[in-house]
Amino acid sequence: MPVGAASWSFTEDDYGAILRSLQQFLYDSNARSALLVDRSGQLVATVGEPPQFDPTAFATLTAADFSANDQLARLIGETEFNSLFHQGEQESMYLVDIARRVILVILFDNRTTLGLVRLKVKHTVEELTRQFAAMFERGRGGEQASPPNILAGAEDEIDRLFQ
């Protein structure tokens, strides 16, 4: 199955667990904020200092960045680059793959170091990979009740929107 092609959803509990993992990571690493972005470019969650930029554009470019680097990896005979680092003068970002479906982006400045971020993120990545793998597994097994379809029967409303 292609990366990120299937639909998936998570419960309030899943979301809470993800946020807790990320908050713990920010506390341990002293990074500014962490964002979770789905491989198709949708922003899933933001933790830490609220970003001062357009998060939608940021998420799209993150997914594109990761996809382009995946292709570069293949060209040199690797299957993927599972982490990327972009260094700036003040602000830097570290991106890491979670379960081939989601990208964790960590924004940090000179209050911490790349070494500490990488060291602390290892545990968080393992934790998130476990959580996401369980969610996808549940979705595939069909045990998870699909979320109520909020648009069911909304055809008239959709028609009115486009009049």
Add this chain to the structure above:
Amino acid sequence: MSMINYASREINCKIVYYGPGLGGKTTNLEHVYGRVQPNTRGKLISLATETERTLFFDFLPVDLGTIRGFKTRFHLYTVPGQVYYNASRKLILKGVDGIVFVADSQLERMEANLEAMQNLYDNMQEYGYDLTTMPFVVQYNKRDLPNAAQVGELQTALNPGWEVREPQKQRVAPDPYHAGENLIEQIPSGEWVERAPYFEAVAVTGEGVFDTLKAVSKFVLKTLA
């Protein structure tokens, strides 16, 4: 893949404008960007070369209104037209909810249109997506040019239709956008075919741009309903 965010009460959908190089995909987005209220759109992001050819993609998020209390947010993307950028064209299709194929109506661009359409089918197939079962519209752009081909010719070449096999779908479906025409009909050979809705446009003046966007967005939301 649409994403419904219950926390921020948003429905996010991804629409990709596909088509041959210099056909007007970016112009479509620029017109949308220029015409919608600034508070209902995000930034227009262009990853282009110095000569303004799209290198990776253009991206524009727009809000089209509220349904059941959920903001409907559409992420519009264009792909680079040139086939040698196929790797990036394919990447943009990941997770797509709806496709607009922007064809260049000029007679001399017919081959480029056909090549791009074939490339779209191939790339979609590689992802396991079926273009015939998802929101898909065709826009014939540059209708104002003197060398524009007839719409009928363009339809025959680019949107001849696909066979409808399911008996329950084999009934005439009128084209809501063109009186007297059908989206699903039986052709003289006895076969039932379905075509994608089409629109005529002049993207530089904005003609047909919103009609196309509205049609594909509505189509996407209806598949969720």
